[in-house]
Amino acid sequence: MRTRTHPSLSAALIVLFALALSGCRARPAAPAALDYPIRPIPFTQVKLTDSFWAPRLETNRTVSVPYALRMNEETGRVDNFRKAARLMTGPHKGRRFNDSDVYKAMEAAAYTLRLYPDAGLEKTLDDLIALIGQAQEPDGYLFTARTNDPAHPAPGSGPERWSNLRVSHELFNVGHMYEAAVAHFQATGKHSFLAIAEKNAGLLLRTFGPGPGQRRAFPGHQEIEIGLSKLFRATGNRAYLDLAKFFLDERGHYFGGEKHAPGDPFSVYDSDEYIQNHKPVLEQDEAVGHAVRAMYMYSGMADVAALGGYPEYVAAIDRLWQNVAGKKQYLTGGVGARGGSEAFGDAYELPNAEAYTETCAAIGNALWNYRLFLLHGESKYMDVFERVLYNGLLSGVSLSGDRFFYQNPLESAGSYERSPWFEVACCPPNMTRFLPSLPGYVYATKEDTVFVNLFIAGEGTIDLGGRAVTLTQETRYPWDGAVKLIVSPALPGEFELVLRIPGWAGNEAMPTDLYRFLDVSAERPALKVNGKAAALDIRDGYARIRRTWKNGDTLELSLPMPVRRVVAHDSVADDSGRVALQRGPVVFAAEGVDNGGGVFDFFLPDGAALGAEFRPDLLNGVVVITGNAASASKSGRPFVAVPYYAWANRGPGQMLVWLPRTAAAVRPAKSVNMKVD
Numbered sequence: 001m002r003t004r005t006h007p008s009l010s011a012a013l014i015v016l017f018a019l020a021l022s023g024c025r026a027r028p029a030a031p032a033a034l035d036y037p038i039r040p041i042p043f044t045q046v047k048l049t050d051s052f053w054a055p056r057l058e059t060n061r062t063v064s065v066p067y068a069l070r071m072n073e074e075t076g077r078v079d080n081f082r083k084a085a086r087l088m089t090g091p092h093k094g095r096r097f098n099d100s101d102v103y104k105a106m107e108a109a110a111y112t113l114r115l116y117p118d119a120g121l122e123k124t125l126d127d128l129i130a131l132i133g134q135a136q137e138p139d140g141y142l143f144t145a146r147t148n149d150p151a152h153p154a155p156g157s158g159p160e161r162w163s164n165l166r167v168s169h170e171l172f173n174v175g176h177m178y179e180a181a182v183a184h185f186q187a188t189g190k191h192s193f194l195a196i197a198e199k200n201a202g203l204l205l206r207t208f209g210p211g212p213g214q215r216r217a218f219p220g221h222q223e224i225e226i227g228l229s230k231l232f233r234a235t236g237n238r239a240y241l242d243l244a245k246f247f248l249d250e251r252g253h254y255f256g257g258e259k260h261a262p263g264d265p266f267s268v269y270d271s272d273e274y275i276q277n278h279k280p281v282l283e284q285d286e287a288v289g290h291a292v293r294a295m296y297m298y299s300g301m302a303d304v305a306a307l308g309g310y311p312e313y314v315a316a317i318d319r320l321w322q323n324v325a326g327k328k329q330y331l332t333g334g335v336g337a338r339g340g341s342e343a344f345g346d347a348y349e350l351p352n353a354e355a356y357t358e359t360c361a362a363i364g365n366a367l368w369n370y371r372l373f374l375l376h377g378e379s380k381y382m383d384v385f386e387r388v389l390y391n392g393l394l395s396g397v398s399l400s401g402d403r404f405f406y407q408n409p410l411e412s413a414g415s416y417e418r419s420p421w422f423e424v425a426c427c428p429p430n431m432t433r434f435l436p437s438l439p440g441y442v443y444a445t446k447e448d449t450v451f452v453n454l455f456i457a458g459e460g461t462i463d464l465g466g467r468a469v470t471l472t473q474e475t476r477y478p479w480d481g482a483v484k485l486i487v488s489p490a491l492p493g494e495f496e497l498v499l500r501i502p503g504w505a506g507n508e509a510m511p512t513d514l515y516r517f518l519d520v521s522a523e524r525p526a527l528k529v530n531g532k533a534a535a536l537d538i539r540d541g542y543a544r545i546r547r548t549w550k551n552g553d554t555l556e557l558s559l560p561m562p563v564r565r566v567v568a569h570d571s572v573a574d575d576s577g578r579v580a581l582q583r584g585p586v587v588f589a590a591e592g593v594d595n596g597g598g599v600f601d602f603f604l605p606d607g608a609a610l611g612a613e614f615r616p617d618l619l620n621g622v623v624v625i626t627g628n629a630a631s632a633s634k635s636g637r638p639f640v641a642v643p644y645y646a647w648a649n650r651g652p653g654q655m656l657v658w659l660p661r662t663a664a665a666v667r668p669a670k671s672v673n674m675k676v677d
Contacts, residue, residue: 225300291336295364333388379541
């Protein structure tokens with residue numbers, strides 16, 4: 001007999017929710033009794049003006065979002081909806097999950113509309129929504145891979161509705177649709193897309209559940225759980241949240257399933273670990289299987305825990321975080337070591353040339369860590385978020401905004417390069433929807449406390465219990481560790497400001513022992529309040545300042561940024577005898593183009609002096625690390641490393657993050673066939 005978890009309230013999970021990814025504002029329709037203890041400041045209330053992120057967000061708005069919308073048209077993804085709507089004929093084009101790429105691009109466009117009203121873009125969305133409505137079947141079913149030709153659905157769809165959920169992505173697709181529909185509703189106030197989403201969700205409520213005649217099942221690819229949670233937030237319909245929990249709780253009780261012949265592309269789904277079905281979610285303590293699926297599931301568990309009041313879910317994802325951050329995460333914040341299955345490997349299995357580290361998995365890792373911060377208020381989660389943000393996530397899109405990485409390896413023999421699009425195109429639109437939401441991760445509040453999580457120049461407007469407070473940041477971060485924060489409350493009053501002190505500023509490479517700095521820096525963070533030195537009262541990784549604030553008060557935080565050598569845990573075989581370079585939150589890589597064409601014939605001795613300099617004319621302006629390396633034939637070879645996120649923006653070429661420390665550790669380049677599906 002199966003044990004069911006019953007709802008239990010937790011006083012720790014109270015306060016209004018405003019998840020930054022969707023820029024949610026608290027809505028009267030949603031109950032405020034249970035939620036994340038910490039609430040983000042929506043991205044619509046924070047404007048970034050810095051020289052690093054503001055141009056990237058503008059490129060996303062003017063290049064990446066229109067590009068994603070256009071590529072969905074050019075590759076037949078939008079035509080699949082026309083075929084399902086009987087507006088054109090022909091077979092379904094592409095993969096069964098291609099609908100999700102359209103939804104993600106629409107979500108990105110909706111976020112853009114909230115910040116930059118655009119009649120043309122709004123009409124594009126209106127037209128797509130009308131088309132999606134026509135493609136939707138009368139009872140709410142929406143899956144173009146089947147609707148176009150029910151007798152011959154796209155491969156993997158299953159012969160009938162819901163008959164192949166391990167593989168079909170029927171629920172994955174509509175989960176992304178729900179996210180896009182909520183974003184569109186928030187951006188425009190229109191109910192057109194939300195009505196389509198609710199019609200589909202109504203079908204799911206009638207179809208799935210523990211009741212008589214309902215299906216006991218779960219999706220092979222998680223995402224519906226996040227979408228349903230957002231739909232609950234937008235509408236207040238608790239049934240959506242309960243269904244999200246139902247899908248999570250069904251995992252780990254039905255084993256096996258369809259068996260495919262060896263070599264069949266769907267045979268990977270035969271593994272219960274691959275889809276995180278090997279144990280009930282509350283019993284899982286090791287990250288296994290497909291990395292994107294895992295990240296989405298852990299994020300969905302956090303949402304259900306906070307919005308529904310299930311602390312046992314929090315305990316489960318806390319255990320999983322320790323496993324990922326302590327044994328299975330790359331220095332860049334990427335996750336997913338194995339290319340054949342896009343999956344986590346064993347503990348400390350972190351190959352570099354073969355690293356899969358899918359862009360979508362990096363985004364998922366960031367979103368999961370942010371939710372953990374909202375639950376716990378500890379800086380270690382934002383430290384991981386920042387590591388992902390500046391490295392393994394940002395590397396997924398080119399400086400031009402129209403070339404992408406699906407995989408983000410930490411070593412390349414020279415053949416891997418950025419692509420204009422992919423047959424499996426999940427990563428480009430995922431990036432375009434994440435970047436507009438970035439301002440929403442800068443600040444958060446809990447009661448009368450304001451968290452400063454990211455250091456980005458700009459201005460944020462905060463409602464602190466009815467008191468309006470404007471925070472203005474001045475900084476050149478991540479190139480410079482000097483941060484000036486100007487506090488402007490509408491009226492003088494007492495509250496607490498807490499500033500994240502990154503682990504790397506205190507000789508902690510990671511909040512676990514997976515990575516450590518080879519050297520110990522004597523430099524320490526420093527804080528001034530209105531020009532006077534102030535003691536650092538650090539708790540949970542945040543410097544806390546409680547005082548009566550008045551208009552024009554200033555905080556000056558100085559974070560030392562020496563070049564640091566990083567070494568991995570002894571159990572990481574692929575990094576043995578090797579060192580990586582980090583300065584501030586940025587991980588660096590040696591590219592052949594800066595090092596005589598190759599990076600596999602030299603080593604970086606521990607004693608070699610290293611310097612850092614800003615080069616405004618390189619890669620849109622970056623700090624580079626310089627020094628002298630050595631080789632078997634000579635010492636004193638000039639050495640240059642650039643930020644990892646910027647590699648391969650000058651064409652394909654050799655690249656190395658983990659550099660040999662001795663001649664004995666030098667090894668030839670590995671040629672790896674990169675798989676992108």
